[in-house]
Amino acid sequence: MQCEEIQELIYLEAAGAADSAMVAAIRAHLATGCLACQATRAEAMLASAQLPLNLAPCPPSSKVKDELMRRVKSVAASSGAMSAGHPQAPTQKPTTGKLVMWPLVISSSIAAAFLLIAVLGLQTNQQLTNKVIGDVTTLHQLKKSLAHEVAQTNAISVAMKNAITSEHHKIAVLKTELTTAQGVEKMIGSPAMEMASLRGMPPMHSAWGRVMWNGKMKMWKLCAFNLPHLPNSKTYEVWMITAHGKKMPAGLFNTSSKTQSVMMTPHVPPNPHAMAEIAVTVEPAGGSPQPTGAVLLTGRIG
Amino acid sequence: MTLAHKDQRNDYELMAALARGDHDSLFQLYDRYSGVMLALCRRVLGDAAEAEQLLLDVFTEVWQRADRYDDGRGSPLTYLLTLCRSRAIDRCRSRRSRQGKWAAHETATDNSLGNVPDPGVTPSDGMVLGEQSRLVRQAMDSLTEPQRKVLELGYFDGLSQREIAEATGIPLGTVKSHVRMALIQLRQKLRNME
Structure with missing residues (x-):
């Protein structure tokens, strides 16, 4: 299918009007790495996602937030109970779902996974931080050492410059003396x-x-x-x-x-x-x- | 589609904190967007109680699957609305299959013809989406009536292109072109919002 046809389907998909065959065709095409169609899809999806903003907001009743808080706390509590070695700790019955225990087990597992990821993430961050601090300290020491060496080199350079200047002066004096001596020699060697x-x-x-x-x-x-x-x-x-x-x-x-x-x-x-x-x-x-x-x-x- | 919240974390920071298990981030997002998300649920489902139940389930899912969010694919608000719409359409289709396809469809089609909120709905003064909503409303107003209609039937009512053609009497090819032109025009008008 050509890009033009796929893009036609992409707009339908973004508007929610594509059937499963169309969606499958789009995915197959995008899987080929077509950047133009990927860009078109991203743009179309962004446009359609803003359609709900045309609706006047409806503040939900307070019981929705209360229930959400209860669910979150329930998941967190059951996650804590599981991690503490109390898998059969009392839990509240979910308001949706046909199986009683599975949502709890899944939720607890997800929460435990989150906790594990967070702990691992913190440890990794700490290790990274320690490594960065170590690297920075080493760099500081290196910088200090380099600065010392540069100062020494500068001092040597100044001393060498002075020595060279002194030598140049001596050379100039010697040149003058040589010129004088040559002149004298010439003068003395002349019959006049x-x-x-x-x-x-x-x-x-x-x-x-x-x-x-x-x-x-x-x-x-x-x-x-x-x-x-x-x-x-x-x-x-x-x-x-x-x-x-x-x-x-x-x-x-x-x-x-x-x-x-x-x-x-x-x-x-x-x-x-x-x-x-x-x-x-x-x-x-x-x-x-x-x-x-x-x-x-x-x-x-x- | 980002929003500026004075003295508060932005939506991306909230989603990142949420992925680390921060409860407060979930409730911050809830306070910001539950109004527009509930409006979307009510618009698709046409039932206030079912819409609130769906809103609750969506936020529970966001809490439990926060790692699913990929900030490279859109803003947190885009993610929340897309998830909300997807779950609402699923629930609506499930209900249709139980009750008979066109009974629910006709109700939805009637609702889709305008963007006037339900009479019982009171816009929240505290909502931060005012400016964004105004821009979207302006963009929607710039569409032709058939363009707006086919877009709403697809997006809010979950009708396929064929169903839209049947429901409106617009030829199938024209439905496609209306959808394409409407989305391109919307995207152009709202480009600065992202």
Whole structure:
């Protein structure tokens, strides 16, 4: 039978106007899994089920509810009696039915089954609840442990980042030193390299130094030894002095506290050939436009 | 077909509690729907005392077989009304077979021609079905008279399509189309009620 014909029967069934053969045909068709006809039947049944709402409600007499209460209590009581091992406990006679005992036995069995299902259901629920609580506790512990590990990893990460930054800084310093060393090597290795000695002046008799320059490469280097490390409030200042005695500031430095020595690059004025002398004084931090301290190192470069 | 009940469990919760053996749920459902269920019993059986007896038996069955209810197939009210109608039709057919088919049928047919309640029936002010009933009444009013008639003869009086055709003089094919069109129209009008 086609869906269209079945749906015709479905509407009759929903309206209560189908005979048993029609109902059987509908069931056989639905058993094939026809979703369209299943949907049609559900819709039709819902529509017809609302027809009683067109009727004005009739409040039943109070005796109906009283009797219903009596039946419910009777079933519950007989169920309790049966479960307590008193199968022949006195029961009230049912108001309908031809057999006296069977309804009671069936009712009691159903009630007992309900009770058993309820108890089993409660036990199952309790077991499920315990399992869920256990799982949640485990998850909390796992979360705590993971959080600790994440914190540790973060700390390690920060430490590693700091170490890497420090290493980068060291590398940068080394690169600078290497560049300087390469520059110096290049400067020294060149035939254009010139050099002058610097001698210590009282009270720094032991101080000495060298100044090297390469006119072609326009590179200057000054090395100083045995000069004490100065406090932050003071600095050594290099002066280029012309033949006419004009003193031009050429850079600041401090010596290493360990070696009391330094190698620095003086700022050479635009006309280095005019320079006749180089000198080093101690000045306030930041340097001075003209020397204020005594000359500690000096040498001729002209 | 669900109803909102202020400060109370809904019908689905009541049916679930009922399946766990909660007496109070049964009486809650009784208080909500016994009025419309009794109206249905009276409409089908045409006898007030028998209708009350049937109502009692149906609620007893609901109590004893609460596990039968499948919420995937409709609301609790739909379930209660369907069960009520089915038991009422069974009882009516049984009575017909005892008394002679058409004696009861004629009485039922007379009753089915209108939806006016029995004169002795007093609508309960406390019933919560007022709005739903109003919508159903509106939907029923939108049907043509023959559509409404064939629907009521089938649903409330349990007549087969052939019996409806004989009782009304409407051709069999037309009975079928009236039933189909009436139900489709009702469903469309009441779609928002579920």
